[in-house]
Amino acid sequence: MGSVIGTSVKRREDPDLITGKGKFTDDLALPGMLHASIVRSPHAHARIRSVDTSRAAAAAGVVAVYTGQDIADSEAGGVVPVGWLLPNLKTPAHPILAVDTVRYVGDGIAVVVAEGRYQARDAAELVAVDYEPLDAAVDAKGATAEGQPQVHEEAPGNVAFDWDLGDKTAVDAAFEGAAHVASIDLRNSRIVPFAIEPRAALASYDPEKGLTLRMTSQNPHVHRLLMSLASIDLPEHKIRVIAPEVGGGFGSKIHHYPDEAIASWCAMRIGRPVKWTATRSETNMTDAHGRDHVTHAEMALDGDGKILGFRVETYAAMGAYLSTFAPCVPTYLHGTLMSGQYDMPAIHIRVIGTFTNTAPVDAVRGAGRPEATFLIERLMDLAALETGLDPTEVRRRNFVPADAFPYQTQVALAYDSGDYETALDKALDKAGYAELRAEQQKRRDAGDSKLLGIGVCAYIEACGIAPSAVVGALGAQAGLYESAKVRVHPTGTVTVFSGSSAHGQGHLTTFAQIVSDRLGVPLENVDVVEGDTGEIPFGMGTYGSRSAAVGGSAIAKSLDKIIAKGAKIAAHLLEASESDLEFADNAWSVKGSPDKSVAWGDVCLQAYLAHNIPEGIEPGLEETTFYDPANFTYPFGTHIGVVEVDSETGEVEILRYIAVDDCGEQINPMIVEGQVHGGIAYGVGQALWEEAVYDDHGQLLTSTLLDYALPKAHQLPSFELDHTITPCPHNPLGVKGIGEAGTIASPATITNAVIDALAPYGVRHLDMPLEPEKLWRAMHSGEDA
Amino acid sequence: MGVRINLEVNGESYEREVEPRQLLVYFLREELGLTGTNVGCETSLCGACTILVDGQAIKACTQLAVQADGSSITTIEGLATNGDYHPLQQAFWDCHGLQCGFCTPGMIMAAADLLQRDSSPSETEVRQALKGNLCRCTGYHNIVRSVMTAAEGGS
Incomplete structure (x- = not known):
């Protein structure tokens, strides 16, 4: 209808955030509020012989000290559950405070609650724990070796699950006829999600009204449900979870952790509000990490460079306990993506999930899809080497053609729409690919010490995962629909209550644009409410690039219902047949007689006056939708990175980064571009600098910003963006999702570029992060240093 | 045992008794209620707590409140003038x-x-x-x- 969709409307979120008025969880204070500090294990694996809290309890300002035993002795469930099950999955209990064994550095043992923040932290250091240290299993694959320490008795060999997908027989046959085989052994490095806002919780309890928990959440209803089912002793309707401003999530604020449950338990036990805010080190130690795969894969190709078969074996670390959606990430978000943008006739993937004495691993921006894309796109470059084709040509020869959609892959997914070659061509054109290759050759011929590398990554993303019945059959213990209640007020203004839960994505703006566009009401007459289980219908929240496609579509569906009911009232007021009416420009009018019309506001008022509405129609104008999509959506694109590697120092400089993305229709192009920018940087961080490093004893060596290297402003270029638009055919907005695309593409883009730069040295692969020393050694391994 | 400090924040004068070890950022956030200045790392590496002290940018998570005695501070809340954004x-x-x-x-x-x-x-x-x-x-x-x-x- 209107032109509000597709417009770069400035964000309505911003005035609060640029003036310091926005309230994040730690900004909030309640009368009588106490502070909690959690005592954490310095050992990766140890038995707890005893815990002495007496000195801490006697310290200044301390109100209470509790141990895991106190929680175990209470009525509370006292555990955090896993929310995605696989066949034969081992699900050892994860107590919110450890009772007899700690299983990773950072595992909670006790909690100190005190009047002041400093007092709580001081007293936490006075809790004396007598540990019996045990050996630790640390490596995702190594943990399965004979004689390794066992993280959980019920998981022999530290295997949490052994899952596979695809047709092994067909793949084996494909390799028999192969002209070329490209193979790779790689480690997809472990990363810390690292929202700049640490996780935090402020719990307050009233015996009559229940618990109010303000927390850093990407999905308040999911947190409420899991809290009630397993962690504390309160029914769901007596818990209200509120997500105030949330300072970034990147997946880390999806999961249900012990800490927020501990704060809640303490608030209930003490009867005063309790706040817990993670320190940066706590965040690095306990936020669920991402990736951590050890993979062997082989790709079979025919003489023309056409893929015949693809086989993959991946060991995926789960960490010490199964985090909320952990089993889903390397399986259904990774294994199912193995076809990439390519028409592959045979695929088989096996994924072994392993317990390790490390922080749990779960969804982090992209969640499984960056790992899949990294593997496929590294192998496509190796396939180019094997076949002698240009990396773009081997991709082009294997693309699922634009006229082949919907396309059924060999790994369960059915791609809805796409046009991969157009995106590739646009990216090559924008980059000036031929000129770049010529420049590269010139430098190589001249023996230039500044090595030029060009990396290409053609990615696909599967997001807005659905429908619920399918994800349920795959093991999800939740539905993956989204809710939207649209309330039209008597004066015609509108409030949307959405189950999505933004933490930087700008829903207050984009969702209002959907309403304004469909109803023709001005933007300023639309408000959007999210992130409060006391106000919104049961919602699934924001992650997996799902909010526009699923949450936005739920709003669109509710608006359709509003317009349909409005039409009945309008027809009654106009004494016309409903079928003769059209809704445009914020009014209903009789087709062909535009002067015979009734304005939006008059219909809204009449809906609430109910003096003159059709028989059988209820008063009011409010509609709720639980939108369950028919399929995933499949954004895609091609990214190109141009890097310079200094052969004398191994340092990498990103000269250019070109991204052509297709997320279907764009509601707000400014916000879409912002998501791409941030997504690219997130993945570049993993490619070049970031890594969560554990030593052999399970000590986290990267628990602060001194040793965990986030991308900084001076290390990145401005990005060159363009897009194609291939609408999603199965949702009412035609949108696909863009929150993760950049992060899915950029690790492979940059790695391919760096390896390409090192080609004269015969380097075929290096694992991320591509630090200068690693590159220097790769270039100079044959020389005396 | 507090220490008395005098300082100006966003054009207003304050006299307060503070714990000697209190970080400036928590003084601003918890004593003065100026929660616009955020804490991301407590090690002066993330910069979320950057404020101006006597016109110079500093990271308020690694400076003590007592060190700000006698100084003039601007936080994000004090950047706009007469309701106009900076x-x-x-x-x-x-x-x-x-x-x-x-x-x-x-x-x-x-x-x-x-x-x-x-x-x-x-x-x-x-x-x-x-x-x-x-x-x-x-x-x-x-x-x-x-x-x-x-x-x-x-x-």
Whole structure:
């Protein structure tokens, strides 16, 4: 209808955030509020012989000290559950405070609650724990070796699950006829999600009204449900979870952790509000990490460079306990993506999930899809080497053609729409690919010490995962629909209550644009409410690039219902047949007689006056939708990175980064571009600098910003963006999702570029992060240093 | 055992007794209620807590409140004048220079420090000046654009 969709409307979120008025969880204070500090294990694996809290309890300002035993002795469930099950999955209990064994550095043992923040932290250091240290299993694959320490008795060999997908027989046959085989052994490095806002919780309890928990959440209803089912002793309707401003999530604020449950338990036990805010080190130690795969894969190709078969074996670390959606990430978000943008006739993937004495691993921006894309796109470059084709040509020869959609892959997914070659061509054109290759050759011929590398990554993303019945059959213990209640007020203004839960994505703006566009009401007459289980219908929240496609579509569906009911009232007021009416420009009018019309506001008022509405129609104008999509959506694109590697120092400089993305229709192009920018940087961080490093004893060596290297402003270029638009055919907005695309593409883009730069040295692969020393050694391994 | 300090924050004078070990950022947040200045790392590495002390950008998470005795402080809450946004606030809004907004106050204060010293920085200079302020959402692209836009508008 209107032109509000597709417009770069400035964000309505911003005035609060640029003036310091926005309230994040730690900004909030309640009368009588106490502070909690959690005592954490310095050992990766140890038995707890005893815990002495007496000195801490006697310290200044301390109100209470509790141990895991106190929680175990209470009525509370006292555990955090896993929310995605696989066949034969081992699900050892994860107590919110450890009772007899700690299983990773950072595992909670006790909690100190005190009047002041400093007092709580001081007293936490006075809790004396007598540990019996045990050996630790640390490596995702190594943990399965004979004689390794066992993280959980019920998981022999530290295997949490052994899952596979695809047709092994067909793949084996494909390799028999192969002209070329490209193979790779790689480690997809472990990363810390690292929202700049640490996780935090402020719990307050009233015996009559229940618990109010303000927390850093990407999905308040999911947190409420899991809290009630397993962690504390309160029914769901007596818990209200509120997500105030949330300072970034990147997946880390999806999961249900012990800490927020501990704060809640303490608030209930003490009867005063309790706040817990993670320190940066706590965040690095306990936020669920991402990736951590050890993979062997082989790709079979025919003489023309056409893929015949693809086989993959991946060991995926789960960490010490199964985090909320952990089993889903390397399986259904990774294994199912193995076809990439390519028409592959045979695929088989096996994924072994392993317990390790490390922080749990779960969804982090992209969640499984960056790992899949990294593997496929590294192998496509190796396939180019094997076949002698240009990396773009081997991709082009294997693309699922634009006229082949919907396309059924060999790994369960059915791609809805796409046009991969157009995106590739646009990216090559924008980059000036031929000129770049010529420049590269010139430098190589001249023996230039500044090595030029060009990396290409053609990615696909599967997001807005659905429908619920399918994800349920795959093991999800939740539905993956989204809710939207649209309330039209008597004066015609509108409030949307959405189950999505933004933490930087700008829903207050984009969702209002959907309403304004469909109803023709001005933007300023639309408000959007999210992130409060006391106000919104049961919602699934924001992650997996799902909010526009699923949450936005739920709003669109509710608006359709509003317009349909409005039409009945309008027809009654106009004494016309409903079928003769059209809704445009914020009014209903009789087709062909535009002067015979009734304005939006008059219909809204009449809906609430109910003096003159059709028989059988209820008063009011409010509609709720639980939108369950028919399929995933499949954004895609091609990214190109141009890097310079200094052969004398191994340092990498990103000269250019070109991204052509297709997320279907764009509601707000400014916000879409912002998501791409941030997504690219997130993945570049993993490619070049970031890594969560554990030593052999399970000590986290990267628990602060001194040793965990986030991308900084001076290390990145401005990005060159363009897009194609291939609408999603199965949702009412035609949108696909863009929150993760950049992060899915950029690790492979940059790695391919760096390896390409090192080609004269015969380097075929290096694992991320591509630090200068690693590159220097790769270039100079044959020389005396 | 408190220590008495006098200081000016956003044009208002305050006299307070503080614990000697209290960090300036918690003094601002918890004593004065100025929660716009955020804490991201407590080690002066992320820059979320950047404020101006006597006109210079500092990280308030590694300075003690007692060290600020006698100084004049500007936080994000004091940047607008008579209800008009500072050019940087306006530019961050216009250029989509923020997403979750958690790093934004510190980022704007660090940029304000830069523009006081150099009213027309190059892109490279902006990126260098902001390397002590981390943002996880924007990839810095639009932050840099915001600062360049504010500089152009102000010159």
